[in-house]
Amino acid sequence: MTAQSLSVELHHPLRQFELDVRFDLGAETLALVGPSGAGKTSVLRAIAGLLHPKQGVIVAGDTTLVDTRRRVMLPPEDRAVGMMFQEGALFPHMSVAKNVAYGLRPRPRSRAERRQRVQELLERFSIASLAKARPGEISGGERQRVALARAVGRSPRVLLLDEPLSALDSVTKAQVSAELARWLGELHLPTVLVSHDFEDVAGLADRVVVVDRGKVIQDATMDEFLDAPASRFVAAFTGVNYFEGAASAAGERSEVALRPTGTVVAAVPAAGPVAVVVDPWSVRIEPGAEAVARPNTLAGPVVQISRLGGTARVKVGSTPPVVAEVPPARLAGLALEQGQVVTARWTPEDVRVLPAGGTSTAGRLPRPR
Amino acid sequence: MLSRRLQRGAAAAITAIAAAVLIFFIGLPLLSIFLRVPLSTLVHQLHSQVARDALAVSLKTSLTSLAFIVVVGTPVAHLIATKRFPGRNVLATFLELPLVLPPVVAGIALFAAFGRLGLLGHQLYALHIHIPFTWVAVVMAQSFVSMPFYVRQATAGFASVDRQLVGASRTLGAGPARSFFRIETPLSSRSLSAGATLAWARALGEFGATALFAGSLPGITQTLPLAVYAEFSALNFNATLAMSALLVAVSFAILLVVRIAFNWRVA
Numbered sequence: 267m268t269a270q271s272l273s274v275e276l277h278h279p280l281r282q283f284e285l286d287v288r289f290d291l292g293a294e295t296l297a298l299v300g301p302s303g304a305g306k307t308s309v310l311r312a313i314a315g316l317l318h319p320k321q322g323v324i325v326a327g328d329t330t331l332v333d334t335r336r337r338v339m340l341p342p343e344d345r346a347v348g349m350m351f352q353e354g355a356l357f358p359h360m361s362v363a364k365n366v367a368y369g370l371r372p373r374p375r376s377r378a379e380r381r382q383r384v385q386e387l388l389e390r391f392s393i394a395s396l397a398k399a400r401p402g403e404i405s406g407g408e409r410q411r412v413a414l415a416r417a418v419g420r421s422p423r424v425l426l427l428d429e430p431l432s433a434l435d436s437v438t439k440a441q442v443s444a445e446l447a448r449w450l451g452e453l454h455l456p457t458v459l460v461s462h463d464f465e466d467v468a469g470l471a472d473r474v475v476v477v478d479r480g481k482v483i484q485d486a487t488m489d490e491f492l493d494a495p496a497s498r499f500v501a502a503f504t505g506v507n508y509f510e511g512a513a514s515a516a517g518e519r520s521e522v523a524l525r526p527t528g529t530v531v532a533a534v535p536a537a538g539p540v541a542v543v544v545d546p547w548s549v550r551i552e553p554g555a556e557a558v559a560r561p562n563t564l565a566g567p568v569v570q571i572s573r574l575g576g577t578a579r580v581k582v583g584s585t586p587p588v589v590a591e592v593p594p595a596r597l598a599g600l601a602l603e604q605g606q607v608v609t610a611r612w613t614p615e616d617v618r619v620l621p622a623g624g625t626s627t628a629g630r631l632p633r634p635r
Numbered sequence: 636m637l638s639r640r641l642q643r644g645a646a647a648a649i650t651a652i653a654a655a656v657l658i659f660f661i662g663l664p665l666l667s668i669f670l671r672v673p674l675s676t677l678v679h680q681l682h683s684q685v686a687r688d689a690l691a692v693s694l695k696t697s698l699t700s701l702a703f704i705v706v707v708g709t710p711v712a713h714l715i716a717t718k719r720f721p722g723r724n725v726l727a728t729f730l731e732l733p734l735v736l737p738p739v740v741a742g743i744a745l746f747a748a749f750g751r752l753g754l755l756g757h758q759l760y761a762l763h764i765h766i767p768f769t770w771v772a773v774v775m776a777q778s779f780v781s782m783p784f785y786v787r788q789a790t791a792g793f794a795s796v797d798r799q800l801v802g803a804s805r806t807l808g809a810g811p812a813r814s815f816f817r818i819e820t821p822l823s824s825r826s827l828s829a830g831a832t833l834a835w836a837r838a839l840g841e842f843g844a845t846a847l848f849a850g851s852l853p854g855i856t857q858t859l860p861l862a863v864y865a866e867f868s869a870l871n872f873n874a875t876l877a878m879s880a881l882l883v884a885v886s887f888a889i890l891l892v893v894r895i896a897f898n899w900r901v902a
Contacts (some may be wrong), residue, residue, distance in 0.1 A: 316802045342805035355803040359821050368817070369807035420808055 270327060272424050272456040276312055277321040280305055285319075285480040295457040297471035299464055299503060305480040306460040307352075310426045313458065314349045315342030318334040326424045326456070335417050348422030348455075352429045354413040356401035362412050363388065363397040369420045383419070391415040391449070409437040411445070418453060425450075431466045443469055464503040477499050494620050495543065505579075507544040507588050510622055513537050519614060521561070527585050529561040532617040539622040548616035549590035551580055551600060552609045562617070564588045565609040568602055578602075582610050666881045672873055680877030688854040690881060696770055696858060697838040700777040704785045704834050709734070709827075712789035717798070727790070734783045741779050742847025749775070750794060750848075772849035774854050777838035785834040792826025832893045836886055854875035859885075 270293040278285040285305045289296065293518045311317035313324055315331065318339060319402045324332040326347065331340050356365050367384045374380050388394040391411045393464070395544030396404055410430055417425065432448060447469050450457055461597050467474065476483040476489055476499075483494035493499035511524040513536040520536040523529055530542050555565035565586030576594035580602060581587060588610045592600065602608070669677070680686065689811050714720075733741055748754050749766045759766065766772050796819050804814040820827070842860040849856040851865055859882045866874040 301684070311802075314802070314806050342802070343808045343810050345806070347806060349803070349806045351799055351803055355799045356798060356799070357803075357818060368804070368809070371808060416807065476646065 270423070270454075270456055271325075272313070272327075272458070273323070273325045274309070274313060274458075275320045275323045276309060276372065278312065278317070278319040280308060280480060283480045284371055285309070287475075287477060287480070287482050289475050289482065289485060291456050291458070291473065293456055294472040295459055295470055296473045296475060297459045297461060297467035298475050298477055299467060299531075300477035300483075302462050304462075304477045306429055306477055308461075309477075310349065310428050310458060310460055313424065314347050315345050315428055322482055324514045329423070335492035338393065345588055346422050347424045348420065348427060349426040350410070350413045350417045350430055353433045354401065354409040354634065356409060356412055356416070361398050361400060362393060362404070365401065365412055366416050366419055369416055387419050388480045405438070406434050407442050410434070410442050414446070415451065422455065425453065425455045425576065426459065427459040429461055430459065432461065439466070446470060462486060466507070476503060491616060492545070493543070496546050498541075501543065505546065505589070507546060507549070509542040509544075510621040511540060511542060511587055513619065515538045520619065522619070524586060528559065528564055531561045531614045532619050533614040534617075534619055536619040541620045541622045543618040543620060544588075545614050546579060546589045549588060549594055550611045551582070551590050551596075551602070551609060553600065553606070555607050555609050562614065563609050563611045564613050565607065567605050567607050569604065571602055571604065580608075582608060584610065636813065665883055668883060669877055671808050672876055676873055677877045677880055680874050681881060683874065685857075685862055685866070685874070686878050686881065687852055689857050689859045689878065690885075692770065692773070692854065692856065693839060693858040693885075694862075696773040696777060697835060697841075699774045700781060700833045700838040703774065703833060704782050704838075705831060708782055708786045709789060713793050713819070715786075716790045716793035730786050731783050733780050734787075736780075738776075738780055738841065738846060739842030742776060742844035745772070745775055745779060745844065765849055766876050768850045768852060768856060770849075770855060773845050773858060776844035776848045777841045779836040780841055780844055781834040784837050785830040787834065788826045789823070790831025792823030792830070795826070796822045828893060828896075836889060838883070839886060840887070858880040 273290040275288045285308055300306055312319045321334050322332055330338050331345050363384055366387050370380050388397055393411050473487055475485045484500050491504055498508050511522040513520045513522045515537050516533050520532050524540055564584035565617050566582045569583040570581040572579045578592050578597050580590045580592055590610050694791040801814050801817055804818045851857045862877055863878045
């Protein structure tokens, strides 16, 4: 058995910018995350063989799919790369069973074997009752299941998922996400998943590669991401508070003067230009504002309250703005309203200090989203 | 200012008048072909050698033209619909040109290319290939004027197929050929059949280019429209009407069968 792996290196001009990415993965799920139009889908298309990169090397296991230097460019049908397209791309003129059976040629050879394999796949993905239905007659969540069953039917060596959740409503999304996590665990394939939404991939990916304008901004595990976003852009994706400023050592602690205003005290020593990260769930909201701002507080009006299940995310329009996650019990007690002036507060132990410009992408301005 | 109700009434009235004019304008002439002479005379006239020969020539040549058009036109339509290449617009425009040319000009063009004194005349003569005034010339004339009807529709059909479906087909192990026959063709079957029907109907009714390039030799190149004209010139009015009726009936049958077969909506 060869090791399951996928290694991708691509350079390809797109309309607005140059695609320039590189990553490797084993039998794990890697999420390519970035804003719409960042070139994520082009990466998937290049791996699947639907886009011919100008320059690049793509190797799956021991098979070279693309090597532009050696003029290797396997056609899509010879790559054994399973792709689940955005919104499914199911064949509208074929039944669900026919869609799933489509990929099962030339193997298995006999009709009976093929039928049995289709039945197995339909049952495995809980779509046996839909076998005779047309794609137009089933729900979005069901379509995604059919698309996955079809993609894995040929036992691909690599699996690609293009925005598997974005076309679904929030209820279906949670359900499909849970199913997908289970199936991806069972399949145990090198899987590349593309999404414009960081939250969508949170439960699915082992690793995340953030892409913007064709470039890799950060490649890290999910935990590393939340701990140490490489830039304000990445932080905006993960939803953590990210401040920039200048640190000066104060014994075992450090004091960071934020830009444009505010002071953060961290329980770790630091000096020079830094970025400060505070998780939203570490931020407490208190009504009112004090006359003189104290360290580790930011005051301002409530600009947005978004409820998610029991908790709520409260955005405070301070300079710089800060987001707090408020637990349900506290939310009721606060009775927050838009425009109400509040103070966001956190402790020095909750502050993470990252070297500013410590990553290759420092100095890049985050794009307006 | 008109009230809403009045406006709706006026719109309905205009539609009704337009429909009546159209039915009168198209229906009456067609109907009079059948009503002008007694049905027994029509049937009798159809048993004539001229009519039977003309029907045979018409069916043989128009079906051959249709086959040629589909075999040659389909790959070209697919190319125009799915690929971007230099000269694509020029090619598409070229293929549409016979739509706007008078058929007589088409006949002259064919003569200028394949006639005895035409561009390829010498070479063809040397190979003992003689095209004008043969049934092959009829097929060429019909194909020349009918091709655009098929190519246009087929191009629109292939262009309307979501490229992502073709991509999905490829990643599922199907090569370009299997993707074409299993995905692209079925998904554009309506356009393909509509185009084929139009092209066939146009080939069946072809007159000008055929008359010029293939002549009107009974049993060889004399199609139904040419036979109608020949009988008309000879002042055989009953025979003219009989063969016109035949042409109308055959055309109607073709259109109806195709329409029912593909369950077209009237809209």
